[in-house]
Amino acid sequence: MKFSLLSSETIYKGRVFDIRVDKIAYESGNEAWREVALHNGGAVIVPVTPEGKFVLIRQYRYPLSEWLLEFPAGKLEKDEDPFLCAGRELQEETGYTADSIVPLGSIFTTPGFCTERLFIYAALGLKPGEHAREEGEQGMEVIELSAEEINEYIRSGKLMDSKSLSAYVMYQAYEGRK
Amino acid sequence: MKFSLLSSETIYKGRVFDIRVDKIAYESGNEAWREVALHNGGAVIVPVTPEGKFVLIRQYRYPLSEWLLEFPAGKLEKDEDPFLCAGRELQEETGYTADSIVPLGSIFTTPGFCTERLFIYAALGLKPGEHAREEGEQGMEVIELSAEEINEYIRSGKLMDSKSLSAYVMYQAYEGRK
Numbered sequence: 001m002k003f004s005l006l007s008s009e010t011i012y013k014g015r016v017f018d019i020r021v022d023k024i025a026y027e028s029g030n031e032a033w034r035e036v037a038l039h040n041g042g043a044v045i046v047p048v049t050p051e052g053k054f055v056l057i058r059q060y061r062y063p064l065s066e067w068l069l070e071f072p073a074g075k076l077e078k079d080e081d082p083f084l085c086a087g088r089e090l091q092e093e094t095g096y097t098a099d100s101i102v103p104l105g106s107i108f109t110t111p112g113f114c115t116e117r118l119f120i121y122a123a124l125g126l127k128p129g130e131h132a133r134e135e136g137e138q139g140m141e142v143i144e145l146s147a148e149e150i151n152e153y154i155r156s157g158k159l160m161d162s163k164s165l166s167a168y169v170m171y172q173a174y175e176g177r178k
Numbered sequence: 179m180k181f182s183l184l185s186s187e188t189i190y191k192g193r194v195f196d197i198r199v200d201k202i203a204y205e206s207g208n209e210a211w212r213e214v215a216l217h218n219g220g221a222v223i224v225p226v227t228p229e230g231k232f233v234l235i236r237q238y239r240y241p242l243s244e245w246l247l248e249f250p251a252g253k254l255e256k257d258e259d260p261f262l263c264a265g266r267e268l269q270e271e272t273g274y275t276a277d278s279i280v281p282l283g284s285i286f287t288t289p290g291f292c293t294e295r296l297f298i299y300a301a302l303g304l305k306p307g308e309h310a311r312e313e314g315e316q317g318m319e320v321i322e323l324s325a326e327e328i329n330e331y332i333r334s335g336k337l338m339d340s341k342s343l344s345a346y347v348m349y350q351a352y353e354g355r356k
Contacts, residue, residue, distance in 0.1 A: 061290065063292055169346060
């Protein structure tokens with residue numbers, strides 16, 4: 001894409017994201033503003049029990065004022081290895097630990113306005129353990145669903161979290177390759 | 179979730195999103211800040227040709243400085259019906275019109291920090307027509323892929339857009355119901 005950057009200003013530095021506003025000029029001479037939310041990214045885990053059930057959590061999402069069903073996930077600390085983040089969040093949010101954590105690829109959640117990239121992992125060989133939740137994660141409920149139940153949840157609008165839907169189809173593609 | 183809202187301030191009003199910062203108090207007395215990006219939402223279309231191929235576009239994504247493969251999609255104007263947005267974006271971005279546009283449900287792209295909700299549609303009975311692209315959409319490439327090719331693209335990291343992966347698995351769930 002051919003354009004030149006005329007100016008770039010970070011207008012907000014937040015806890016979860018910063019906001020940068022750029023002014024660009026196309027080759028035609030037309031100018032445009034671009035707003036970008038800068039986000040560190042995160043890790044998403046598809047935990048699969050030895051019985052082939054998927055482990056999800058129901059958590060309160062402040063921006064929506066709703067409880068959503070999602071795969072476990074967490075934000076990356078600066079320069080954190082997403083593989084380590086995946087293992088930590090799995091245990092914090094579900095109590096499970098995993099024999100193996102398999103990378104499935106990565107996704108961009110909102111490429112139109114945000115840099116957020118999420119790294120997706122399958123967690124296999126799960127063993128029960130202790131939860132270690134932070135305040136604000138209290139009340140999280142752990143829910144185990146079969147593949148058939150997940151498909152029914154998708155059809156009936158009970159599974160609306162985009163990263164979880166993406167992680168599920170990536171796990172399906174991974175399973176289909178074996 | 180039990181908390182009380184202590185303060186709420188819109189600290190940025192942008193073209194694509196606004197930013198609101200809330201201060202809340204939990205029942206424990208602990209206080210926390212919540213940053214929310216307010217987004218109007220949009221529509222995503224899964225266009226399927228009479229031959230069963232999926233129509234995607236490759237477009238430049240400024241925040242990532244990358245070209246991404248995605249299903250056609252567009253932002254909602256204030257109070258716009260997402261069904262109308264879906265038909266418009268289908269034609270603008272791919273040139274196709276559809277005999278029928280079928281709702282598949284909706285998704286939240288980043289429920290942790292943003293209100294964005296996308297309404298997902300399948301576009302069936304496609305007929306070729308004229309593109310009507312806006313500046314900044316120039317250079318968009320239309321790409322048609324079989325289901326097998328999409329699965330291979332997912333496995334090899336060539337399809338990384340979360341809304342498109344979500345829309346694809348929702349279409350699969352819809353197809354499985356018929």
